[in-house]
Amino acid sequence: MDWREDRIGSAARGENPTVIAELDSGYAVIGDVQFLPGYCVLLGRDPNAKSLADMPRAERVRFLADADLLATAVERACREADPSFRRTNIEVLGNADTFVHAHVWPRYEWETSELVRLPVWLYDPTSWSDPATALGERHDALRASITRHLNDLVASDAVEIAPRDGRARSGR
Numbered sequence: 001m002d003w004r005e006d007r008i009g010s011a012a013r014g015e016n017p018t019v020i021a022e023l024d025s026g027y028a029v030i031g032d033v034q035f036l037p038g039y040c041v042l043l044g045r046d047p048n049a050k051s052l053a054d055m056p057r058a059e060r061v062r063f064l065a066d067a068d069l070l071a072t073a074v075e076r077a078c079r080e081a082d083p084s085f086r087r088t089n090i091e092v093l094g095n096a097d098t099f100v101h102a103h104v105w106p107r108y109e110w111e112t113s114e115l116v117r118l119p120v121w122l123y124d125p126t127s128w129s130d131p132a133t134a135l136g137e138r139h140d141a142l143r144a145s146i147t148r149h150l151n152d153l154v155a156s157d158a159v160e161i162a163p164r165d166g167r168a169r170s171g172r
Contacts, residue, residue: 044100073150084109
């Protein structure tokens with residue numbers, strides 16, 4: 001079976017080559033397509049959860065917190081790599097893939113004026129299958145930078161939320 005047919009299971013088995021980190025709530029992966037360089041996805045850990053509402057609240061909150069960490073890592077790496085980086089968008093959709101996942105899209109000033117302010121789903125459908133924008137070795141440096149930033153953020157997040165006085169901090 002191709003790992004793309006079971007993205008979460010293949011990540012759990014160590015067979016998904018796009019995994020950049022395992023987080024508390026799931027797997028951070030770099031996108032198969034890179035027409036917007038740095039595109040990543042957070043795959044939820046539970047393949048049976050079809051939507052955020054299917055998850056207990058604590059798991060939902062952790063998933064959204066991990067999506068924030070991944071988006072911050074993507075933003076930092078893309079800002080370093082391309083001075084025309086604009087912002088990062090996070091989308092939790094589930095319209096095509098019926099498992100919990102969050103898309104993290106970097107956006108750039110070099111995008112056409114018609115598309116830069118619109119959802120990436122309005123890009124030409126060939127963007128998703130064009131071999132010129134497929135994930136490849138030319139993305140290794142950006143992938144490594146995202147991974148480094150993500151690992152740093154996860155480490156600092158763990159220190160930040162650790163109770164200093166034996167009591168859990170509010171907000172997490």
